[in-house]
Amino acid sequence: MHQIFLVHGMGEFEAGWSANIQEQIRRLLDSPDYKELHAGGWSGNFEFKEIVYNDVFEDWRKQWRTDSAAARQAITAAGLNDVAASRLLQAADVTSGGGFWRTHVLDVVLYRYFMPVTEAVCTRIERQILAHLQSFKPAPPSYTIIAHSLGSAAVYETLHAMLTGPGGLHPAYRPANLVMMANVTAALWNRGGSCYPSSMRPMLPDHLGSCYHFADFSHQLDPFSNFRRFTPPDTWRQPPARPDSFTQVELAREDIQHVNVHALEHYLSHPAVHVPLLRLLTGYDDIISDAERDEAVARWRGARTPRVSAVAGDILDSLRARAAKTFEEEIDVLLDFRTRVLQAAEAGTDPLLDGESGGAA
Amino acid sequence: MMALQRFCVGVLLAGWVVLARAACAFPDAATPPADWTQALRQLEISRCAGGREDPSPAVKAVLAKIDAAAKAPDYAPLIDATEFLIVFASGHQRPGKPEPDAWAALRKALDESAAGLRAARPAQGQLPVVWIDLSRNPGQAVQVAGTRLQLVPRLACAGGSPCPAFWEHLDMLRVVRLMDGMSGLLTGSGLDDKLKETILRDEQWTAYRADGKHQYWWELWANGKRMKPSDCPTAIEDGVQRRTGFCKVPQNQLVILHPDAALAWMHGAQGKSDLKGAFLVELLGYYRWHWASETSARMEGRRGVSVAAIYADRADGGRWGFGPLVHIGDVTFGATRARGTWSLTINSQLAGRYFDAKQKYLDKLKTGALGAAEAP
Numbered sequence: 001m002h003q004i005f006l007v008h009g010m011g012e013f014e015a016g017w018s019a020n021i022q023e024q025i026r027r028l029l030d031s032p033d034y035k036e037l038h039a040g041g042w043s044g045n046f047e048f049k050e051i052v053y054n055d056v057f058e059d060w061r062k063q064w065r066t067d068s069a070a071a072r073q074a075i076t077a078a079g080l081n082d083v084a085a086s087r088l089l090q091a092a093d094v095t096s097g098g099g100f101w102r103t104h105v106l107d108v109v110l111y112r113y114f115m116p117v118t119e120a121v122c123t124r125i126e127r128q129i130l131a132h133l134q135s136f137k138p139a140p141p142s143y144t145i146i147a148h149s150l151g152s153a154a155v156y157e158t159l160h161a162m163l164t165g166p167g168g169l170h171p172a173y174r175p176a177n178l179v180m181m182a183n184v185t186a187a188l189w190n191r192g193g194s195c196y197p198s199s200m201r202p203m204l205p206d207h208l209g210s211c212y213h214f215a216d217f218s219h220q221l222d223p224f225s226n227f228r229r230f231t232p233p234d235t236w237r238q239p240p241a242r243p244d245s246f247t248q249v250e251l252a253r254e255d256i257q258h259v260n261v262h263a264l265e266h267y268l269s270h271p272a273v274h275v276p277l278l279r280l281l282t283g284y285d286d287i288i289s290d291a292e293r294d295e296a297v298a299r300w301r302g303a304r305t306p307r308v309s310a311v312a313g314d315i316l317d318s319l320r321a322r323a324a325k326t327f328e329e330e331i332d333v334l335l336d337f338r339t340r341v342l343q344a345a346e347a348g349t350d351p352l353l354d355g356e357s358g359g360a361a
Numbered sequence: 362m363m364a365l366q367r368f369c370v371g372v373l374l375a376g377w378v379v380l381a382r383a384a385c386a387f388p389d390a391a392t393p394p395a396d397w398t399q400a401l402r403q404l405e406i407s408r409c410a411g412g413r414e415d416p417s418p419a420v421k422a423v424l425a426k427i428d429a430a431a432k433a434p435d436y437a438p439l440i441d442a443t444e445f446l447i448v449f450a451s452g453h454q455r456p457g458k459p460e461p462d463a464w465a466a467l468r469k470a471l472d473e474s475a476a477g478l479r480a481a482r483p484a485q486g487q488l489p490v491v492w493i494d495l496s497r498n499p500g501q502a503v504q505v506a507g508t509r510l511q512l513v514p515r516l517a518c519a520g521g522s523p524c525p526a527f528w529e530h531l532d533m534l535r536v537v538r539l540m541d542g543m544s545g546l547l548t549g550s551g552l553d554d555k556l557k558e559t560i561l562r563d564e565q566w567t568a569y570r571a572d573g574k575h576q577y578w579w580e581l582w583a584n585g586k587r588m589k590p591s592d593c594p595t596a597i598e599d600g601v602q603r604r605t606g607f608c609k610v611p612q613n614q615l616v617i618l619h620p621d622a623a624l625a626w627m628h629g630a631q632g633k634s635d636l637k638g639a640f641l642v643e644l645l646g647y648y649r650w651h652w653a654s655e656t657s658a659r660m661e662g663r664r665g666v667s668v669a670a671i672y673a674d675r676a677d678g679g680r681w682g683f684g685p686l687v688h689i690g691d692v693t694f695g696a697t698r699a700r701g702t703w704s705l706t707i708n709s710q711l712a713g714r715y716f717d718a719k720q721k722y723l724d725k726l727k728t729g730a731l732g733a734a735e736a737p
Contacts, residue, residue, distance in 0.1 A: 001408065036399065040399050042406070044384075045403075045406040059567075060581070063570065067575050068620070070621070071621055071640065073622060073638075074621070074638055074639060075640045075672075077637075079674045079679050080672045085640065085672070088642065091577075091578075115588050116566070116570075116581055116611075117585075119610075120569075120570075123563045123566055127556070130552065130556040131560075134553065134556050137545070137549050138431065138542065138545045138549050139541065139545040139546075140552070141408075142496065161604070164596070164603075165606025165607060167551065167555070171490050171493050171494075172541075172544055172545055191604040193599065194601075197598050198599050212497055244501070282500075283500040284500040286500075
């Protein structure tokens with residue numbers, strides 16, 4: 001069976017986080033909207049393996065919480081009333097506890113700027129991928145990685161490390177498809193040079209690169225992936241060019257069903273995203289016709305709620321207008337985005353979607 | 362009762378057979394499927410073609426040889442299996458048979474594979490990557506020995522009618538999947554080694570966080586910046602310097618402005634307790650260790666020194682003292698001086714051990730369980 005690795009984005013993700021996503025993909029594989037796919041009963045031919053790396057962040061946060069609490073108790077026990085000491089403990093507390101900043105944005109900061117965290121996260125991802133592949137010994141399975149948001153950057157860097165390390169990674173163990181949703185690789189790449197090394201090209205048919213097919217999905221109003229977009233130069237896939245090895249889709253501004261356009265569910269729901277994905281998963285481009293896709297897109301657009309689309313469009317346009325150029329500006333935009341998503345949920349305009357946007361943060 | 366048991370077992374077996382058939386639906390010539398393309402694609406995606414549930418005698422014969430290869434000291438069973446498939450492919454190249462170019466290309470790739478295995482020394486064998494390419498891209502044209510071959514194309518056969526192309530492509534798929542399996546066998550030990558190395562590195566990173574000297578975020582950032590090029594190798598890729606592979610887990614760290622709880626034993630301290638709670642800040646320090654072995658994530662030889670400031674509430678008022686601290690394993694101790702008075706400082710773990718032992722002693726005294734020989 002074809003294996004599908006699901007990699008989460010930033011936020012509080014624990015084992016079992018992908019149950020809804022798995023269900024959504026299975027429903028799409030059985031969808032009556034796509035005749036041939038529906039008739040074939042394809043969903044039984046895929047197995048999911050979810051990847052969890054949030055525990056690396058959480059373990060650090062927990063340790064900082066415990067250590068700073070002990071130090072705070074010591075201050076009280078010693079009767080110390082000192083501004084500098086209090087500030088030091090305030091600094092220690094910045095990283096612990098809840099809140100969107102601490103459990104979401106901080107993950108990104110830790111991943112980007114704290115080398116031991118970056119390496120531990122990539123190692124944790126590599127371990128889960130290799131252990132799963134090894135369980136199929138001796139015949140390695142064909143597999144796809146679907147990564148969302150922070151997970152896209154983490155998986156991309158993990159694969160680069162796996163490919164460029166001693167002995168590399170035999171083509172038998174490389175993914176058939178690398179699928180990025182709300183790709184933030186360009187913003188977080190930290191391995192030197194640009195984020196388009198030749199080793200990561202989707203050029204496996206020529207025995208080069210990381211995979212056979214690379215797909216990149218974004219939304220014009222997604223405040224995460226719009227900050228430093230993933231835009232590989234034409235030379236990335238040269239020589240030789242294989243037009244079918246790279247798919248890039250940017251959903252239009254008007255394609256909004258929820259305020260949280262960044263949610264993985266929102267991406268997967270759109271036929272312009274899931275049709276290329278289903279074609280990649282099954283391995284057959286003609287399994288869904290272009291006419292079927294276009295009809296599905298029309299239906300999806302017809303299912304938009306005018307009120308939600310208008311509210312969401314205004315919110316997201318205002319965030320886009322801020323055009324963050326630095327990480328500091330981008331973090332402000334993301335915090336604002338989060339506030340707006342929660343406000344829309346509280347007002348009953350919109351449901352909360354994945355763990356990245358909902359939960360206890 | 363026995364009849365009921367037999368009935369239940371019969372139902373279960375029948376169910377299993379139905380399920381097994383449903384999972385691997387190989388059509389037979391007498392009952393052609395409604396959609397030949399769909400049938401071929403299902404046999405491909407389910408990995409039934411060329412797999413354990415494939416009823417083909419040729420597949421069973423080759424799988425037996427591959428199984429034998431897993432225990433053999435050399436490549437003889439794999440060479441045998443490849444030669445078997447060469448004969449199998451030759452059978453499809455007879456005049457008048459469909460898809461002659463595709464079979465000729467597969468035959469060339471099989472010849473190349475057999476020659477490669479014959480020439481290779483044990484543990485160095487590799488099969489051409491084309492088997493992986495074909496196996497992973499059955500729906501797309503792949504270049505094989507100069508011929509573009511689509512392993513699982515859309516078949517121009519009407520449902521319910523005979524479809525010779527189906528059987529040809531099914532056999533091609535079988536050959537490819539079997540060769541892909543052999544390729545996996547040859548590369549499998551490499552995967553085992555990589556996984557071992559990854560597990561070790563993962564455990565070492567966990568030890569780095571939990572078993573080393575705890576770090577606050579600013580220390581973690583600074584220690585990340587300190588990771589040496591020798592720990593994080595780089596190389597020129599596309600004309601620019603990039604990191605390659607993973608970094609080694611460091612075996613030392615700086616301690617910077619590290620606040621902690623401690624206990625201070627002050628000269629001339631009065632009151633019930635010998636020790637007082639204190640607030641400690643390690644201003645600057647260095648801590649190192651080594652792994653117990655090359656394959657271990659257990660830290661050994663944990664040692665460190667730092668300069669510390671400690672605040673404790675003394676009989677004559679609270680004040681800051683300064684002095685050196687030494688770390689040995691989990692234990693931290695040192696001497697700090699404030700206004701000419703020295704204090705002994707220990708970390709909470711050591712204090713815990715001290716108080717625990719003391720409490721046990723006091724409890725025994727209370728209950729009269731302490732013998733004269735045990736008196737301190």
